[in-house]
Amino acid sequence: MKDLVRMRTSLKEEIERILNEQIKMEAHSSAIYLSMAAWCDRNGFDFSAGYFYKQSNEERNHMLKLFNYVSDMGGHAISPEVTNVPQEFDGFRDVFELALQQEIAVSNSINRIVGQARQFNDFATDQFMQWFVKEQIEEEYVARRAVELFDVIGEEGVGRYMIDKAIPKITYGDVEAQ
Template sequence: MKDIARQSLSIKVESMDLLNNQIKMEAHASATYLAMASWCDQNGFFTGAKFFYKQAEEEREHMMKIFQFVIDAGGNAISPEIGGISHEYSSIVDIFENALDHEIRVTKSIHNIVMKAREVGDLATERFLDWFVLEQVEEENTIRDILDMIELTGTEGVGLQIIDGKINDWID
């Protein structure tokens, strides 16, 4: 029965498997952003913490959006196990550099799924991911803008307070 069910899915198996990997990546991102928020709270970057709490919520929303799409398309969405979350950061710059690296990995993963969906003729998955492609442009741009602001402000003395205050500009 399992093989018959997999053959009659609206979603292509190749897409479903990649989307389940993406679900795990989004869950990992949410947990990572919670760890970053905690670091910010512990180190007096309260606005930075607020930013990362919001990012953690958004990543969980992304995970759930993909999870529900897989279900709606007749697939089997897998609840991810999450591990390997770092809680050690050396500075606010380190936090945002790690966030940018992560967002770039997510972008590459989304692009990979889109290309696979296109290759196997899974138009529904390809169309579903259009929003995620544009969302990743916004996510990367936000982190780059914050890193640029940090570089311009500097991390000496009052610069750290200015940085934390300016991060508020990127919280909706």
């Protein structure tokens, strides 16, 4: 008897489900960053707005990368519904703290997928997710450094202006550029 399930896709149902959850999470992240960009624009933090627009695009690209993978493997990639996107934030620093929390949540989720892929002996998905594991090192570093700047520079006086200018210059692994 033919194995129709395996002929359709190499993804186990559980793996397909958690990859679709990750697609949704990346789409949600992209929408949150877009909302943060708008908030920064409204409040005069022009450089930070640019940074969040860029982050939003990156998250969407992550979503597409996962989406294409699920489709290429014969799975059912689900175009995500994005809801509950906050539009208001308590302050400049809170925006960046929330961004860091978001990145940590994404890292945890990716780690869970890798764990599941290994549990199911799905080495293709494990290998594919390694790109995201490395990417999250950079994403978390940048988000953490942004929060750190609030302590290093301080928000008093022209502090927030200086922080706003410094945000887009944060890069991972190149101290000179900062």
